[in-house]
Amino acid sequence: MAVTINQQMSIPIVDFSAWSSGSVRQRQEIAQDLATACRSLGFVYIVGHGVSPELVHEAFDWSKKLYGLSHEDKMKAPHPPGPTPHRGYSHPGLEKVYSKQDAQGNAVEESQGRSLRQVTDFKESYEIGSEENPAQPNVWLPEELLPGFRAFMTTFYWELNDLASLILEAFSQGLNLTHSDRELFLGLHSGHNNQLRLLHYPPVPADKLEKQIIARMPAHTDWSSFTMLFQDDCGGLQLENPNKEGHFIPATPLPGALVLNIGDMLQRLSNDTFPSGTHRVTLPPLQEEKDGSRQITRARYSIPYFVAPDETAIIECLPSRVDEKHPAQYPPVMYREYGGMRSKYSYQQAPTNTAAE
Ligand SMILES: O=C(O)CCC(=O)C(=O)O
Numbered sequence: 001m002a003v004t005i006n007q008q009m010s011i012p013i014v015d016f017s018a019w020s021s022g023s024v025r026q027r028q029e030i031a032q033d034l035a036t037a038c039r040s041l042g043f044v045y046i047v048g049h050g051v052s053p054e055l056v057h058e059a060f061d062w063s064k065k066l067y068g069l070s071h072e073d074k075m076k077a078p079h080p081p082g083p084t085p086h087r088g089y090s091h092p093g094l095e096k097v098y099s100k101q102d103a104q105g106n107a108v109e110e111s112q113g114r115s116l117r118q119v120t121d122f123k124e125s126y127e128i129g130s131e132e133n134p135a136q137p138n139v140w141l142p143e144e145l146l147p148g149f150r151a152f153m154t155t156f157y158w159e160l161n162d163l164a165s166l167i168l169e170a171f172s173q174g175l176n177l178t179h180s181d182r183e184l185f186l187g188l189h190s191g192h193n194n195q196l197r198l199l200h201y202p203p204v205p206a207d208k209l210e211k212q213i214i215a216r217m218p219a220h221t222d223w224s225s226f227t228m229l230f231q232d233d234c235g236g237l238q239l240e241n242p243n244k245e246g247h248f249i250p251a252t253p254l255p256g257a258l259v260l261n262i263g264d265m266l267q268r269l270s271n272d273t274f275p276s277g278t279h280r281v282t283l284p285p286l287q288e289e290k291d292g293s294r295q296i297t298r299a300r301y302s303i304p305y306f307v308a309p310d311e312t313a314i315i316e317c318l319p320s321r322v323d324e325k326h327p328a329q330y331p332p333v334m335y336r337e338y339g340g341m342r343s344k345y346s347y348q349q350a351p352t353n354t355a356a357e
């Protein structure tokens with residue numbers, strides 16, 4: 001039995017190890033297990049995913065080296081102004097993550113953008129894409145600052161895309177797509193519009209997070225098709241229980257597992273068969289260090305990989321998932337336009353970077 005519901009954590013675990021070399025029956029079981037898991041929460045742990053622990057370890061090592069550089073050096077690969085291109089280094093406080101609900105209504109755009117920023121997201125990130133995506137060129141550090149970083153990350157990006165392609169196949173089988181829908185679905189994802197993200201949440205006083213004076217990452221959905229996330233052992237990632245608004249389930253770090261969550265595009269393509277999971281990063285349960293009487297959270301590192309449709313792909317409910325009983329829930333949308341709408345306020349003028357002091 002490849003799917004287990006861990007009672008304590010309630011997030012299903014799917015073993016993907018037999019996907020590439022398994023029998024037709026084994027593959028069918030995995031596809032079904034994955035679909036069952038994604039239907040319920042839109043969140044699943046994948047074990048046996050084939051990305052070697054050494055490679056993941058090396059990626060975290062590079063991330064630590066990157067964030068160990070001085071602010072001045074990190075700013076040699078600055079995120080360009082505005083939300084796109086979404087590449088390079090974002091210092092703490094620059095990017096604001098918010099939910100679809102937070103940003104509704106067009107008339108009060110400016111004030112909304114400002115009010116969303118009253119609570120700073122205390123994290124720093126570095127975004128990497130395909131080297132062959134002219135719409136979103138990478139912003140690299142000078143090679144001498146971190147020799148080998150660019151080469152490693154470029155290889156890692158495509159290694160993760162290899163896994164993403166297998167998971168897309170498993171999804172098309174689990175969703176019972178017709179042959180032509182399968183071709184369409186796979187064809188939307190060339191791999192050139194994915195995004196590899198290195199995230200660092202510096203230590204902060206726990207009470208600042210508790211009192212919501214600052215945030216790590218507020219509740220949101222990802223707007224790509226799905227996300228594969230590696231996290232360190234700190235904890236703090238949580239997903240919202242889809243049946244109980246405002247109740248969050250911890251995505252406790254599970255050694256060797258990646259966390260997969262469904263994004264808005266796959267929710268649309270699957271016509272709501274797979275819900276896009278709302279998640280956030282908040283206070284981890286572990287607080288090991290103390291600063292006088294004040295509790296300080298540990299630093300946290302995570303590496304999400306967003307598997308996205310191509311920029312100009314038109315996303316609409318796949319015909320295999322639409323019938324009289326299940327009419328299409330979404331009109332067609334170009335992926336680039338949807339992303340633009342969701343990220344509109346995320347890179348407005350940032351407040352000064354002092355929130356965690
Ligand atoms: O850091 C994490 O665990 C989650 C990151 C995340 O949700 C995101 O970057 O969209």
Ligand SMILES: [Fe+2]
Nearest residue numbers: 220221222279
């Ligand atoms: Fe996310």
